[in-house]
Amino acid sequence: MRRLAHRTHLVGWLALLGLACHGAAPRPNGGAAGPLVLADDAGRTVRLAAPAQRVVSLAPSITELLFALGAGNSVVGRTVFCKYPPAALQVPTVGDGLNPNVEAIVARHPDLVLLYRSPHTDAAAQQLAGLGVPTLVVRHDRLTDIARTARLLGRATGRDASGEGVGRRIDSLLASPLPPVRARIAYVVWDSPPIVIGAGSFLDELARLAGAENVFHDIATPSATVSIETIVARDPDWIAVVQDSAGDELPGWSRRPEWRSVRAVHDGHFLLLPADLFGQPSARAPEAIARLRDMLSHSPPATSHSR
């Protein structure tokens, strides 16, 4: 399921979506008690008797967003991959979330389970529905998704204003990219086979909003396998790598001879992006963009750009 909008005209589109999410009668901030009617990304209509108090989140980006909305106290279950913010580590885990462990989830007595949309989670959502546990399935891959998900989660947890605030902030972020700099980036997520990030990923959006250009923007999917030859031919100024471990150590493959044919690898022009900020689409996108922009302006590689 590919979202068509990743460039301009986003604002209008988002406004429409916002309306759709809010339904006919926007509620004041968590005030009115009464049944909530929510539409999730699987196209389902979900009814909650009241804003959720015990939420199990099955994706790191969703957990982070809940904490960003101030709903961290309502999170009673997370996945082993949910490590941000640090406060999330206090929450008991219910497995890896990719293949949801329904028993572990139900044991947390949730009044709402949030699932990332995939074939595995569809089955789990049905099982949970059969047990009477309400679920919301969200597709949370790109920055546009953050705005929508933030509003949805805001309503679901009775924090409409926070959801709306995050949504607005992301909307305005998307509407105002930083002025372009001469920086062409290739995100390399794996070396053997070489896998790069395409236009379907939020990382592509982050690059654009930071004023840079993803040299694999023509690939529509979030990621794709390419030949090293293609990377050499596209000749990016920077190789961006998302790293789990903090530190400035270059990835091991940067010393492999076949990779040194890539000019940016040969010249050591790496952008080492910390995974806690760049590993998932989050409400901290403005911070990520500022960080990326800062890295790009520190040591401009344009001087060696003469081949």
Added chain:
Amino acid sequence: MKWLWLLAALAVALVAGVGLGPAPVPISQLWHSTIVRDLRLPRALLGVLVGGSLGLAGASLQSLVRNPLADPFLLGLSGGAGLGAVIAIALHLGGPWAISIAAFAGALAALALVFRLGLVGGVELDPRILLLGGVAVGAFCGAVMTAIVSLAEASELRNAYLWLWGGLSGASWDTLRVIALAVPIPVVVLLAAARPLDLLALGEEPARHLGADVAAVKRRVYLAASFLTAVSVAVAGVIGFVGLIVPHLGRALVGGRHLRLLPASFLAGGALLVLADTLARTVVAPRELPVGIVTALVGVPLFAVLLRRWTAY
């Protein structure tokens, strides 16, 4: 004449592999381009050596276990290599060659285990025990590997599966040097076993009566073919179908005598893998297909044509 065809196929594959790619390189620039010199040329040559090794190993193992379904990975090596690679990634072993070395070590460990299993039961390297032992060890390694991937938290582990699918993207002159050093000895050992393998095709008892040292031949062939496979896995992952299909292509071309079948399998394996890799790099450019998928897409129809011919007799 048939040899000319084989050599011509290999030459065409090499020219295509060097001349074609996702990045446009004008013919006049071909010799001066880094892309050609440091990426395409070593990749094509690596394809020849890996494809040739898999073809040769497949032909030898099919004769050894007297089973046309045998392929170099049936004897548990892919499982061992995969487990090695996954452990290297899970432990964050650094260095540019960590995964290759770990995969090689894993393949050798699986090889030793299957070999040891093959010693039980009186008859040394009984084909049935080898096959069963290989499948069992492979399945066990696969299970451990999946357990590690699902329990460990390193997100890179999901990519270990991609590595396992195999590919020639790790080609460089350094890789080529390593494999060029490792390949000749087992190749010579296997070619030298051509005559005893002919005898073995008659059955172990007749072969023994005709003067073959059956136990020694089986051991040499098994170890040499497995070593070739382990080296291939270390540099290129698990590339499927070459080792299964190529020996049958070879048999159809030059017959079942091993002195002809083994070199023919090497040449055909090299040609098939380089052609498949060229297609993998170019047909969906700028993206790339896993080469194992292309070897199957190209190899299986060829195989089907052969089957029709055989059944037509």
